[in-house]
Amino acid sequence: MEQKSIAVIKQLLESDNITDTFINELRTDERKGIKKLIERYERKKQKELELEDRYKRMCWFEQKNYAKSHRFIAGMDEAGRGPLAGPVVAAAVILPEDFKLLGLNDSKQLNEATRNSFFSIIKEQAVSYGISIVDCKEIDRVNIYKATKLAMYRAIGELDPVPDHILIDAVNLDQLPCSSESITKGDQKSVSIAAASVLAKVTRDTYMRKLHNAYPEYDFASNMGYGTKHHLEMIREHGVTPYHRKSFGPVRQAVR
Incomplete structure (x- = not known):
């Protein structure tokens, strides 16, 4: 293989436009700079594989319900049950069946820049989403638990089309237009709930700022x-x- 400069090889690795043969040839290069680039590249690929695996596992609830002929599966989550000030916000979102956003997780596990980026992607690509804000006066009037459910019902009411099934993070709702299931730590187990958690948290954080x-x-x-x-x-x-x-x-x- 014609020996390329470290700068050129770095650019090739970052572009990801390379073959396994090229990588194997690079592994025989004795230059320290190349060895460091290979190590960095392999760490990156390993992280990508882990993200792919995690995302696949987080699609399990959605795939289970697609297999039951449910077409529009909504994820539901809330933000702001515990604070002393501000509203409670609920979000519901129906994602396309082929939706893919590696790294999507419980919004609290994401840094602010990633949350904001995912917020825009989710809103742009969603089949439908609804966001509901219940203010502190209503929280004081009915209590936080009822206010949270009220926000969730309102968010679901904004969805068009009406969902066939709703995945909810750790809350049981009984006045729904379709079947549902409550999932403990659902924002870490379902991509739809995780997407809803991002919509709810970013909306509430913006409000609080x-x-x-x-x-x-x-x-x-x-x-x-x-x-x-x-x-x-x-x-x-x-x-x-x-x-x-x-x-x-x-x-x-x-x-x-």
Whole structure:
């Protein structure tokens, strides 16, 4: 093989436009720089194989239901049940049967840049999606558990077409237009639920960053309304905003 420069070989490996024969020939190259490039390339390919395997396993619930002749399978998840401030957000999404997004996972396991990128891809490629925001006043009126279910029902109601089956992350819903199943840690086991978790979290995070601009002392852009030490200190020092959940213990104590 004609010896190519390390820079050229690096470019070829990064382009992925190479053959197994080429890789095998590179393995006989004694240059240290080439050996490092090969090691990096093989780590990359191994990671890709792991992502492929994980994605295939996360399609199991969808494939099971496609085999039952269900055509439109929705994933459902929520974000924001635990915070002291801000809304609870639910999302439902129907993905195409051939949808593929390697690395898709529970939104909390993804970094912000990846979540935002996946958010755009999911919305663009989905057959349909629905996102529902239930504010703190409604949470205080009916309690967080009922508010979460209300958000989920509203998100499902936005789907068109109507789903044949719904996969839900750890919540049982009984007033649905089709069959459903609740899956514990579903956002780590189903691509549809994982996609819904990304839609819900990015929507809620965006909402909380807007609140941060209005109430910067509470640092909502970082804590997303959760009861961090700093957030609790600010509640004690400044009181509560119209966006705090007054039915939650730490907030309720502050308004006495």
